[in-house]
Amino acid sequence: MTRSCLLLLLHCILSIFTSSTTTATATATITLPLSPSITKHPSSDPYEILNTLAISSISRAHHLKTKTITKTHNNSSSASSLLVKTPLSSHSYGGYSVSLSFGTPPQTIPFIFDTGSSLVWFPCTSRYLCSGCSFSNVDPTQIPTYIPKLSSSSKRIGCKNPKCSWIYGPEVESHCQDTQTCPPYIIQYGLGSTAGILLSETLDFPHKTVPDFLVGCSIISNRQPAGIAGFGRSSESLPAQMGLKKFSYCLLSRRFDDTPVSSNLILDTGSGTVDNKTHGVSYTPFYKNPTGSNAAFGEYYYVGLRKITVGNKHVKIPYKYLVPGSDGNGGTIVDSGSTFTFLERPVFEAVTQEFIKQMGNYSRAADVEKRSGLKPCFHISGEKSVSLPELTLHFKGGAKMGLPLQNYFAFIDVKDVICLMVATDTGAGPPFSVGPAIVLGNFQQQNFYVEFDLANQRFGFAKQTC
Numbered sequence: 001m002t003r004s005c006l007l008l009l010l011h012c013i014l015s016i017f018t019s020s021t022t023t024a025t026a027t028a029t030i031t032l033p034l035s036p037s038i039t040k041h042p043s044s045d046p047y048e049i050l051n052t053l054a055i056s057s058i059s060r061a062h063h064l065k066t067k068t069i070t071k072t073h074n075n076s077s078s079a080s081s082l083l084v085k086t087p088l089s090s091h092s093y094g095g096y097s098v099s100l101s102f103g104t105p106p107q108t109i110p111f112i113f114d115t116g117s118s119l120v121w122f123p124c125t126s127r128y129l130c131s132g133c134s135f136s137n138v139d140p141t142q143i144p145t146y147i148p149k150l151s152s153s154s155k156r157i158g159c160k161n162p163k164c165s166w167i168y169g170p171e172v173e174s175h176c177q178d179t180q181t182c183p184p185y186i187i188q189y190g191l192g193s194t195a196g197i198l199l200s201e202t203l204d205f206p207h208k209t210v211p212d213f214l215v216g217c218s219i220i221s222n223r224q225p226a227g228i229a230g231f232g233r234s235s236e237s238l239p240a241q242m243g244l245k246k247f248s249y250c251l252l253s254r255r256f257d258d259t260p261v262s263s264n265l266i267l268d269t270g271s272g273t274v275d276n277k278t279h280g281v282s283y284t285p286f287y288k289n290p291t292g293s294n295a296a297f298g299e300y301y302y303v304g305l306r307k308i309t310v311g312n313k314h315v316k317i318p319y320k321y322l323v324p325g326s327d328g329n330g331g332t333i334v335d336s337g338s339t340f341t342f343l344e345r346p347v348f349e350a351v352t353q354e355f356i357k358q359m360g361n362y363s364r365a366a367d368v369e370k371r372s373g374l375k376p377c378f379h380i381s382g383e384k385s386v387s388l389p390e391l392t393l394h395f396k397g398g399a400k401m402g403l404p405l406q407n408y409f410a411f412i413d414v415k416d417v418i419c420l421m422v423a424t425d426t427g428a429g430p431p432f433s434v435g436p437a438i439v440l441g442n443f444q445q446q447n448f449y450v451e452f453d454l455a456n457q458r459f460g461f462a463k464q465t466c
Contacts, residue, residue, distance in 0.1 A: 046412055047371040050419070053339045054373035057423040057441060061342035063188060064116055064300070064335065065435025096251060096336060096442060098229055098265050102215060103151030106204040109144050111229035113249075113265065114337035115452070116439075118232035118240075118299045119167070119187065121216025122146045124196055132192075132223040143225060148199065148217060157182040157198040163214045164198065166235040185216060189337075192223035203242075213241055231336070231452075232299035238267075239454060245270050248278075248451040249336075250466035251442055253406065263466040281451060281460040284395035291328030297435065301452065303459050304396030305332040305438060308347075310354040311389030321347050321437040330437045334450075334459060338441035340423040347437060348424035352376055355420060358389045365417045372412065374419040381416040388418070393440075401461055407444050 095112040102109065102122065109122045123130065123145040133140040148154040157164050164182035165172045175183045186195040196218035203210040214236050218227065230237045231247065239247060246268045277283065284304055289297035305322055308315045321344055324331035343351060355376060356364075362378035369375040380386050391408045393401040409418045421443055451460035 047368070050410070050412070051371065051373040054423050057338055057340040057342055058425060060116075060189075060335075060338045061423070061439050062425075064333070064338075064439060095226075095339075096249075097226060100229060101204040102146060102201045102213070103148075103204075104153040104202055105151075106202075107146050107150065109146055109227060111227045112337065113231065114228050114335075115231045115301055116299075116333070116335040116337045117187075117189070117228060118230040118234035118237035119185070119216050120213075120228065120230050120236070120238050121187075121194060121196065121218050122227035123221065124148065124217035124219055128219060128221075130221045130225065133221070133225045140225070146217065151201065153200075153202040153211070155200045157200055157214065159183075161200075163200070163236070166214065167198065187216075189224060189228070192221065194218040194221040194224050194228075196220070203238075210242055228337075233301065234299040237299070239452075242267065243269060245455040246451060246453045248449065248460075250449050250464055251336075251446050252466045253446050275456055278449075278451060278460060278462075281449065281462045282395075282399035282401075283453070283458045283460045284397045284399040286457045286459055287324075287331070289324050289328050289331065290326055291324070294328055297324075297328050300333040300335075300436065301459065302331050302333055302436070303440075305393060306396055307394045308351060309390075309392045309394065310351060311358050312392075313354055313358070313389075315350050315354050317347050317350055324436070329434050332438040332440060333436045334440045334445075334452075336442050336445070338439050339443050340421050341441045341444045342423050342439040344437035345424050348422065351422070352420065355389060365419075368412060368417050368419065372419055374410075374421065374423075377412070377417055377419040379416065380418055386418075395459075399461070401448075402463075403444055404447060404463070407446050 095114075097110045098113045099108050099110050100120075101107065111120070111122065123143050124147075125145065126147060128143065128145045130140045130143055133143065159173055159176035159180050159182055161182065167185060168175055168183065172182070182198045184195060184197050187193060194216075196216050199215050199217045200212050201215050203213040203215075218224075231239055234240065238244075244267055247266060248268075249265045250263045252263050287302040287304060289300065289302060291297060302324065307322075308317060320330050322330065322332070352375065359376075359378055362380060362383075365377040365379050368377040388405060388409060391403045393403070395401070408421055410421050411418055445461075447464060447466050449460075449462045449464040453460060
């Protein structure tokens, strides 16, 4: 769906949209079950599943690399000290979901957990429209939606509200024209998009409420079957609005179905910036992208990847891909919204060539590569034992992420074939050398305790069964 079509439909729906304008009232703390949102089982064809995930990972990377936004970065005030745990569940279409409760009384909605974007938004109103949302067998008529009219604390964001400038920048009033409300938003997410209006609402946790939380009320979306919980580095993100000192998670090992199991996402609002390291966790600093020309890069969590080794062999990667330059291109980001790790084509070719070299005893499975969209793939049928090179990421400060085998190889066709679960662009035309060169996706983060220490600006990880 084109941007112009989204705008037209959005304005048509806005003409019949009415939200509550009552003042937010105090609410009792309500403990609600936070359960994962479950969709129907996806296709059982492993090639179709892997191909879809590979394509979505590449599309996601292109979105992250080319996203452009204009916004300011105001600081939110910290909330009172509290540690909040909420379940985190995997989805067959590549994401992990977390359920959050908004409104008075609370309405619980599932969200895709995303460290690569900042705005929190939910499918909104009884007239919510989602086109192209039946992929992975999601039923678009059964998407949970938030109803503003049912909440006494729901308010439209005014044009002069400082939170409106988080999205539109300091010149926001020039976009308001004849209205006093903050303009509608349109956001692109790789292959998908969403559009809606901004609300002030109460975010409800057990034993804690967060009033006047900026949230997007999306009225129309394309290929976005669930809302997004933005955990990026901008002012409108959930961590910034809650004043979190850190958040951490442990991603369940994938089966690419929607089995209702979950692990914890932990939100820590503890006071102070005490340098308390979690026992057994390795840390590496977060970095800001040096360019000021693209504010979008400022919301990504950059980490200092220094080298990649395959089977203890150092893969030669040009420095410009490991560290972002003055133009903002290059470097590594951590992104929970990407499935497979994305490598810029020259980086991908260097890494895969080392795998091919060290696995010369196994024949290539070209037919599987074509059907799955992944490469290299190798035939291993008839082998009594299989020896596979280790893949290790080495970060600044000495932190090493030695990936478990299941985090970078997948067994296909009843373990007759294995494929490397890393993505790159299609190879048509020159390399797509803008934005981050390496995107560390959630598939490679499985069964790791992962910590975003915001108070001390560092990324931590340790192997852990989730």
